[in-house]
Amino acid sequence: MTDRTLTTTARVSTRPGPHDYEPPGRPRQIATMVWRNLKHIKRQPEMLTDVTIQPVMFVLLFAFVFGGSIRTDSGSYREWLLPGIMAQTMAFSSFIVAIGLNMDLGKGIIDRFRSLPIARSSVLVGRSIYSLIHSSIGIFVMSVTGLAIGWRIRGGVGPALLAFGLLLLFGFAMIWIGVLVGSSMRSPEAVNGLMFTTIFPVTFLANTFAPTEGMVSWLRTVAEWNPISSLVQAMRELWGNVPPAPADAALPLQHPVLTTLIWSVLITAVVAPLAVRAFVRRTTD
Amino acid sequence: MTITTDARVVRDRFTGPAIEAEHLVKRFGDTTAVDDVSFSVPQGTVLGLLGPNGAGKTTTVRMMTTLSRPTSGSARVAGHDVAREPELVRRSMGLTGQAATVDELLTGRENLRLMGSLYGLPKGEVRRLSDELLERFSLTDAGHKVVKDYSGGMRRRLDLAVSLIATPPVLFLDEPTTGLDPRSRVELWDVLRGLVRDGTTLLLTTQYLEEADQLADRIVVIDHGRIIAEGTPLELKDQSGxxxxxxxxxxxxxxxxxxxxxxxxxxxxxxxxxxxxxxxxxxxxxxxxxxxxxxxxxxxxxxxxxxxRPSLDDVFLSLTGHRAESDTASGDPGDTGDTRDTRDTRDTRDTRDPADTSSTAEESR
Structure with a gap:
């Protein structure tokens, strides 16, 4: 074997070239992409304001400014509010993916990645995993803030973990929306504009910050069927922040866990193929 | 260490042209960006793809590096077909694109680690090669600095270093010295000459006639997607005037x-x-x-x-009826992507000092 290797022609460098290395396996590709994105946080910690300062500010504003005038079926508004803010933070993970992906697509680095012997999907999967980590940091910060202002988990460990699991599952579904928007829009500004005028109001048009009872009937129906509402209701019940929804409540709120599962699967099933198509189109010419 | 001897043997045995293009055509809708381009680059030599902005240089490189599918025609890199064996092509070549293709938020060293890891290099190997490359490109001191704080020349050098982490036998450089000051440009030329001495095959695109003259063994002149002349720098000069x-x-x-x-x-x-x-x-x-x-x-x-002898500038003038530099001088930032700019919003590339290609002193050869 060795003597064959040594018959290298003078032209060919004796150092190993790319042919001599097995391309990295999928896990290493993805891990490398996640590592790259985590390094970005290290360089620009302000990237985390969207899951730290911003939601904490929301918690404080709603708890102390509106809290006094909003009536809920929970003992305290602050306890009632926190799952709402968590759901909103997780919905914004679509934002994080969309902006990050769009910025990569607008730069030469995406060409570099595409010229490497790696799967194109690793860029996407890496970014999605990163986004879940990013949002999870937010969930952690929220939990600590919540504990500080009076939010408590009153149920068992199992239901509590189920609530966090649902939150992550919902985040996974939202990532596909992010991939779709990030791949379709021409600039980060466009992404920002679109997401701010859609996802932002959608997170308000629910039971996140105020009970739906006070809304006009058609709006109330919309809000109660909003996937965010099921998620928030599920978390509140699983954490023991509210009693189970009354029998006359809207159907999604009577079975919030199941509805959240269905919504998450449905959003993923519909949006993921569109998102992948948009990404492939954007990176093909 | 995952050095697969078999793959190495395959590489060593291959003696055909390092790069081959056969009747490459690329159309975007109604516009034909590349129109029947054919050329062949023997191993260990340098081909200069010379032409003004929008001539189809970048599109040609994108097809050869599997980033863009040819509308028709075929191309091979290190003997591998770009359409049928893109994976093997990607394992045989490195690309330094026109827009900066490094990560601005990572340090120089982290960029090398990123690419080394994506090429599948063992960790220790990445560290060793990073040290070596940083040294070779005079970036040792800047290795721990974030790329955002690099000068244009440093960024270009890092871009090239990153392409070399896996020592590809074939290297594509799309306008490697665009936006560089004359000194950095000459430094980069020296680095490129060193690579060729070590056996690397280079294809570089340039709008700078002097650059093609300095580096290329053969030059292919393209304009409006077509090859309008081909030969050694000397032949081209003799050909016109x-x-x-x-x-x-x-x-x-x-x-x-x-x-x-x-x-x-x-x-x-x-x-x-x-x-x-x-x-x-x-x-x-x-x-x-x-x-x-x-x-x-x-x-x-x-x-x-x-x-x-007539300068390549004169050559270009006699071939195309317009000077090579004139398109750049207009400094239209939208004209960077060789017709693909309508599809993407990419970083608008620097169009600084396009005219400092002191095209005198041609007799130096």
Whole structure:
């Protein structure tokens, strides 16, 4: 074997070239992409304001400014509010993916990645995993803030973990929306504009910050069927922040866990193929 | 260490052209960006793809590096077909694109680690090669700095270093020196010459005639997606217009005598009295040595005597009817992506100092 290797022609460098290395396996590709994105946080910690300062500010504003005038079926508004803010933070993970992906697509680095012997999907999967980590940091910060202002988990460990699991599952579904928007829009500004005028109001048009009872009937129906509402209701019940929804409540709120599962699967099933198509189109010419 | 001996043997045995393009065509809707382009680059040589902005250079490179599918035609890199074996092509080549293809938020060292890892290099190997490359590109001190704080020249060098982490036998460089100051440009040229000495095959695109002249073994001139000329720098220069003998007389009072002497041996002497310079068309080097001998024997003192070949700029002018530089001089930032710019919002590339390609001193070769 060795003597064959040594018959290298003078032209060919004796150092190993790319042919001599097995391309990295999928896990290493993805891990490398996640590592790259985590390094970005290290360089620009302000990237985390969207899951730290911003939601904490929301918690404080709603708890102390509106809290006094909003009536809920929970003992305290602050306890009632926190799952709402968590759901909103997780919905914004679509934002994080969309902006990050769009910025990569607008730069030469995406060409570099595409010229490497790696799967194109690793860029996407890496970014999605990163986004879940990013949002999870937010969930952690929220939990600590919540504990500080009076939010408590009153149920068992199992239901509590189920609530966090649902939150992550919902985040996974939202990532596909992010991939779709990030791949379709021409600039980060466009992404920002679109997401701010859609996802932002959608997170308000629910039971996140105020009970739906006070809304006009058609709006109330919309809000109660909003996937965010099921998620928030599920978390509140699983954490023991509210009693189970009354029998006359809207159907999604009577079975919030199941509805959240269905919504998450449905959003993923519909949006993921569109998102992948948009990404492939954007990176093909 | 995952060095697969078999793959290495395959690479060593391959002796065909490192890069081949056969009738490559790329259309975007109604526009034809690349129109029937064919060329072949032997291993260990440099091909310069020369043309103005929008000529189709970038699109050609994108097809050869599997980033863009040819509308028709085929291409091979290290013997692998870009359409049928893109994976093997990607394992055989490195690409330094036109827009910066490094991560601005990572340090130089982290960029090398990122790419090394994506090429599947073992960790220790990445560290060793990173040290080596940073050293070679004079970036050792900047290795721990974030790329955002790099100068244009440093960024370009890092971009190239990153492409070299897996030592690809074939390297594509899309306008490697665009936006660099003259000194950084000359430094980069030296690095590229070193790579070729080590056996790397280079394909570089450039709008700079001097650059192609300096680096390329062969030049393919393209304009509006078509190849309009091809050859060694020397052939291209010979192809367009004649060489000229240029001599400068030391003392103004000897200009007239010099004119008389020169006219006795060659025809069509032109005199610039103010510059004490005489010019006459020449066939080649033997005309010049003949004239040199004549003046050697005379009393006339010369400052300088030389053969001036037409510059590649002249070549371009005679081939296309427009100067190569003119398109850049307009500085249209939207004109960067060789017709694909309508599809993407990419970083608008620097169009700084496009005109400092001092296209004089051509006789240096």
């Amino acid at each position: 004649q060489a000229a003998i240029v001599l400068t007389v030391s003392h103004a009072d000897q200009v007239e005598a010099a004119r008389a002497l020169l006219s006795a041996h060659v025809e069509g002497v032109h005199v610039d009295v103010a510059a004490r310079r005489l010019t006459a068309p020449a066939e080649g080097l033997h005309d010049m040595t003949r004239v040199a001998a004549v003046f050697e024997r005379s009393e006339i003192v010369l400052d300088d005597l030389g053969l001036q």
